[in-house]
Amino acid sequence: MKGSPLALGAAALALVVAAAPVEARDLTVVSWGGAYQDAQREAIFEPYMKETGRKLVEDSWNGGIGALRAKAEGPPTWDVIQVEADELVLGCEEGILAPLDWQKLGGREKYLPEAVHECGVGTIVWATVLAYDGDRFGDDPPKSWADFFDTEKYPGKRALRKGPRQALEFALMADGVPLDRIYQVLATPEGIERAFAKLESIKDDLVWWEAGAQPPQLLAAGEVVMTSAYNGRITAANKSEGRNFRIAWEAGYVYQIDSWVILANSDKKEEAMDFIAFASRPDRQAALAALIPYGPTRVDAAELIPTEIVADIPGTPPNKAYGLFFDRDFWVEHVEELTERFNAWAAQ
Amino acid sequence: MAAGAAARDLAREVRITGRRRRLAAFALTLPLLAFLLVFFVLPILGMLRLAVSNTEMAEALPASTRAFRAWTGGGPPPPELVDRFARELVEARAARRLARFAKRLNYERTGYRTLILKTARRLARMEPPFDLATLAAIDRRWAEPAVWAAIRRAAQPWTDLYVLAVLDLARDAEGRIVPVPPERAVYLDILARTFRIALVVTLACLALGYPLAYALAHLPERHANLLMIGVLLPFWTSLLVRTAAWIVILQREGPLNELLRWLGLIDAPLELVFRRPAVYVAMTHVLLPFMVLPVYSVMRTIHPSYVRAALSLGATPWTAFRRVYLPLSLPGVTAGALLVFILALGYYITPALVGGASDQMISYFVAFYTLQTINWGMAAALGSLLLIATLALYLLFARLVGVERLRFG
Structure with a gap:
């Protein structure tokens, strides 16, 4: 590589300066990893960044109310988390999850009744x-x-x-x-x-x-x-x-429903709410279902799902009645x- | 005189040097001692404490907790106690502190969790003061003394609830200790099962490991090394991989059943996996090195001339083995057996994957309570039960066999 030490130093300095704003925390979304999170990245995370121009950082976890408690007691590092039903109920009762703004989500009546909770909105049916x-x-x-x-x-x-x-x-x-x-x-x-x-x-x-x-x-x-x-x-x-x-x-x-929740100690609740609203859009839910066979929680997402897939997923017709x-x-x-x-x- | 003084000086110097050396030796062990204290002794003490800890109500309803401790119990609670409790329920609900207390009370009796949450929700829409009739109108269980006795027990600084539960005991409404109904009495059974599995695995390891260690100790070096690698190979493989391999080998259409069928020994495939024998086989495989290594290292120190001497004095080979070799190798056997037994007691993943529903050991239930229901009291009580039972067994062993008979090499 050609270049004087001075130029190198200047380049390094420029890098540091450019990197500095990144230290301000980006919205952190936590899901279950593996093939599931790969599908979420394609159907939700990347389209979200593209459409809003905002940044989003991913993390993964393996569930457990203990992990949520620990995150809620420390400084804010996680904002949006996908949780199972137990964590939703216990976390909400214990006050470690923030109440959601259902207006932003399009109203409760747009979702399966079981997907609606004070502190969480259902994201998939499995x-x-x-x-x-x-x-x-x-x-x-x-x-x-x-x-x-x-x-x-x-x-x-x-x-x-x-x-x-x-x-x-x-x-x-x-x-x-x-x-x-x-x-x-x-x-x-x-x-x-x-x-x-x-x-x-x-x-x-x-x-x-x-x-x-x-x-x-x-x-x-x-x-x-x-x-x-x-x-x-x-x-x-x-x-x-x-x-x-x-x-x-x-x-x-x-069938069970996993939900999006926001940790009560998050300092990005507005942005977190915007993300959840985006992820809950019918077209995003249908896109996710097309990649991995979990059903949407929005009633109006069902009709957007390709017919060859619909027989493989729970919670929507024709399988809805057996659940x-x-x-x-x-x-x-x-x-x-x-x-x-x-x-x-x-x-x- | 001078010589005597010099001798005394020398003696003192030797003493001082000796003391200094001992101090230095002690100082060298300090990091380890500190490590043991922080990562071993303190967590165990913490676990023992969790098994009797009873702080959920004090955290959620501090004022009522004090009042309930002062109340002598028996019959319905005094009106001012009911009022204070009901008001504090509403406050705790608003402050979102109620969940853990509701869950704690559910351990006293299934159903009390929703009773508390429902009552607090309804009371929040009413005006104080509250009395017993108001509560009983919300749910008639409030009219029974049992729920108040349960709350009084939850208010105490310590509880024997979990310790009794792992002994298949409980307190009835009057506070007497009674056995739980037979369909819920499981833990003593599981403890006995845990010890039985550990014992069988230890005996199997001994039966396989003793001859193997003998061969290792007496074969020419070249062959012995090869065998030793065979013994150690499982050590270098992940526990999960080894367990999964046993599922594949033992399953209905697995190689073992195929082989037996090919040999014409069986007509229909044997049910091997998801049964107790699979647990024994897989655990024996995993734990065998822990038996072989101490036995082998003790056998290496037994000089062949002892057995030769016995033979030359007219003993048959069997007598020479029984009277000379076996007693000399016993310290390794006891060490190996103790090691395998205690390791086997704590097994969890292997029985969970290759065993059936009735082959689960106590650690499975510790994991169930810590990971699935977040009931630390039960998890700690089960852990303490296993710890105490193991210590008791070790003391018995030390008494019968003697710790000095233990040698790891």
């Missing part, structure tokens, strides 16, 4: 579904949770997520409880008895998975003939590994008692 290997069953694949519990018609092992959450909901669906009455039934001692009795009927054929990566692997290895699974994992396995896994949407599924919204309040309150119960049952 689901725990009944999945199976399409190559295994001919023209008579399982169509209901009753089929999942029918080991005579469909012999072989089946897998559920370890613990009471969703397992009890699915057991009641299989036992004929309509979707809108599942949590009412589960709130009674008889309902809990009923759900465990249903699980008991196939106890020897049940395998319990722990991590979201396991269900597609269990299906691929032939370890189980059907399983509960996160819908995104099933579609991803079909895409990346050429599998023929299918989701029995009509059997009923449990049960995961009752976060019920589970925050009952999870410890029912987990103890589940483990006592499993050890019998």
Whole structure:
């Protein structure tokens, strides 16, 4: 490289001067990393920077109310975060999340009712579904949770997520409880008895998975003939590994909503609100759904989603009618008692 | 005289030098001691404290907490206590301090969390003063003494709630300690299961590790080195990779079942993974080096002439092994067994991935309470239970076998 030391020094100085304004913090958006955040970058983050001319810094996290508490007590470093339902409810009650300006978001009525919260707006709908290997069953694949519990018609092992959450909901669906009455039934001692009795009927054929990566692997290895699974994992396995896994949407599924929130100690609440409003636009939600199979939370985003994708996502027609919204309040309150119960049952 | 004085001077100097040397040696260990204190002793003390800590109500409702501590309990609370409590509920809700207290009260009885949040929400729209009838109109549980007894327990500076819970005990409405209903009594079972799994894994490691260590100690160097690499290889592989490998090997259409079928030993594939045997196999594999290394290093120090002497005195090879070699190698065996056993007690990832729902060990539940439900009291109480049970076992071991019989090499 040619150039006098003086020129080099001047260049270095210029760099330092140019870099100085960057020290003022940019809006920091925190999501879940991996393929999901890659999709968000393409559908939301980059278009946002392009359209507004503002800067945005990304970070990733793995959830946990403890992490939110720590960030809320320190100096502001995170502004906008994508959280799960538990963190939304607890964080809002504890005052570590700021209330949102629903005017800027276009009004509450534009969203699914479950996506509306004082401190958060839903961003995606994801689901725990009944999945199976399409190559295994001919023209008579399982169509209901009753089929999942029918080991005579469909012999072989089946897998559920370890613990009471969703397992009890699915057991009641299989036992004929309509979707809108599942949590009412589960709130009674008889309902809990009923759900465990249903699980008991196939106890020897049940395998319990722990991590979201396991269900597609269990299906691929032939370890189980059907399983509960996160819908995104099933579609991803079909895409990346050429599998023929299918989701029995009509059997009923449990869906959850992740939300955008703003930390109460953020010093960029205005800008954060603008970002969330941008990310919640129907065209941005539809763009994200086209990249990764999670459903939009805005009612008016559904029609913008390409038809070949719409069958793969939860929360919008045609799959909307089969969904049960995961009752976060019920589970925050009952999870410890029912987990103890589940483990006592499993050890019998 | 002069010689005596010189001898005394010399003795003193030796003493001083010795003391200085000991001091220097002590000073060298200081960084380690400080490290242990900060990263080991203090966190453990903190954990023990968390298991009995009861500060949620004091943080959310300080004035009511003092009043409830003064109240002797039994029957309905006095009207001024009810009023103060209700007013403070409204204040705490406005200041967003109520959530942790509501969650704490839910540990006393499922359902109290929504009771508190709902009551505070409704009271915020009413005018004080509040009385018992107002509360009972919001929810009839307020008319029962049980909820007031629960709040009184939550107001105390310390609680035995979590410690009792991990022993499958609870307090009833009158404050007596009673066993929890059988469908919730899980923790003693899980503790016993944890110790059983650790014991089986230790025995399996011993059965596999002892002959292996013997071979390592007696083979020519070249072969021994190769074997040693085989022993150490798992050490250099990620725990998760090893665990995942066992899932692949043991699964229904995995290589092991294929092999057995090819050999004609079985017709239908065996159910190996997501069962207890898979936990034993995977944990034994992971922990085997911890058995082999101490046994091997002790065996290396056993001179071959001892066994030769026994043989030349007419002992059969078996007697020579049993009476001479085995006792000499025992310190390594006890060290290895203790090491494997204590490491196995804390296992979490391996049983979580290769075991079924009834193969989970105590650490799984510690992780459940810390990561999923954020119940530090239960997590700390379970951790303390494991710590105390392990210490008790170690003391028993020291009493029966003697710590001086322990040698790591």
